[in-house]
Amino acid sequence: MSSQEIPEENLPLAQDTAHVAVEHVEDDPLGDPGLPAHKPRVQDIDERAARRSERTVALLFTLSMLATVAFIASFVIFPVDKIVYIWPLGHISALNFALGMTLGIALFCIGAGAVHWARTLMSDVEVADERHPIEASPEVKAKVLADFADGARESAIGRRKLIRNTMFGALAMVPLSGVVLLRDLGPLPEEKLRKTLWAKGKQLINMNTNEPLRPEDVAVGSLTFAMPQGLEESQHDFNNEIAKAALMIVRIQPEDIKDKRELEWSHDGIVAYSKICTHVGCPISLYEQQTHHVLCPCHQSTFDLSDGARVIFGPAGHALPQLRIGVNDEGFLEALGDFEEPVGPAFWERG
Ligand code: FES
Known part of the structure; x- marks a missing residue:
């Protein structure tokens, strides 16, 4: 819907949204980043549409809660040995099927509710944000190196060679335990x-x-x-x-x-x-x-x-x-x- 079609009673809401976009651009130290003008969604200008979206999101979250209750109930309802025929899966455990379906529905509804909420009700105004340099400043780098040198000096790792060498030895040998565990992968049962x-x-x-x-x-x-x-x-x-x-x-x-x-x-x-x-x-x-x-x-x-x-x-x-x-x-x-x-x-x- 274009701004010409916005009903009069909703104009303040649409103008508010547009105003936010302008404000962000004006505050931006980089100046105009070239973002397209914000187009209000139907939910931005029609309160009834916004309420419909709100109810849809609430419905999805409620379905998720019900599916979780059904997941828990499945443990009580289905015996572990109950096999059922479900096309096109064939014969499968009723319990596994119920658990998979209910958990899947519960997770799907949370995801779908969150996406619908974000797409229809949360602000969709695009803003430009200044990216700060990731690299540390020379002062910070110098301080980190100085702290590291202080730590090494205070631990006396350079002077106490016995501790240093045994520590390196211990650290190098610990992974060998994992290698020894590989022995349990064999020997093959062969004739047994x-x-x-x-x-x-x-x-x-x-x-x-x-x-x-x-x-x-x-x-x-x-x-x-x-x-x-x-x-x-x-x-x-x-x-x-x-x-x-x-x-x-x-x-x-x-x-x-x-x-x-x-x-x-x-x-x-x-x-x-x-x-x-x-x-x-x-x-x-x-x-x-x-x-x-x-x-x-x-x-x-x-x-x-x-x-x-x-x-x-x-x-x-x-x-x-x-x-x-x-x-x-x-x-x-x-x-x-x-x-x-x-x-x-x-x-x-x-x-
Ligand atoms: S299915 Fe029988 S041991 Fe895994």
Whole structure:
């Protein structure tokens, strides 16, 4: 809107704004810096428009507050293992989705409110400001150098060579601690994650009952955890061994199994996969029976057990290793060998 269109009742407001610009230019010791004349915005000349902008900004800040309340409420409302389907993201954790959305909205509304406030209601008069030299004056420089020389003289660092040399030595050696910590990046696990206690003929033992599993013990829709026969809790390396050998057993209708190798390595729809997440090794424990997805609670990696346990979401880089199983003469489930791939985290090069 040009100054000719300014309603009479708003003229004082527009004139005030223009006056500010003129004042700044007149005060400027550099003279006219060549800034264009200030054009009043609609909010500068129309009080109702200014109030509308004020309400918009307040609305955005209020939305931000509500989103923060929703963020806190999400912790109470959504269980950590609740998986939902959201197009186009697919199956994801409801809690993570709610937290991300509400936090995003809260931050966005604060930013949008601040920008709208600045663009419509804060002064938009451009002013020129004199830039002062950044370099210190010769007097200040001389004083700093004199103070430094005084400090060095008073600390006697030049005279007390023993202190000076040991101090430099200590300062030079401290970073070595950080270098030593790098040792923990190696050695690579190599064979340690390639071999577990599973071997041909080892029965699958139910970790809840400590009894060998029969096919009829595994119902469709249930998730059973198993360990190798002969691994007793009393063994001193039980934790190490179970951390590599723990299995998840589920039964899927054979016609629902999409992966051909998975079908061949299963028994009557019963499939056995490593329970150790291929991201950084958390134990997987959440199973969604309709979709046959399992979810790692640590960083939400999700694997499809009906499709070779491939990763369908999250940071894991590899499918879960499958154990080939069958049934022995006594009718118990048994392993037909060890895993054919390393179990657990895949951040190291598998070669
Ligand atoms: S350890 Fe499983 S997703 Fe990170």
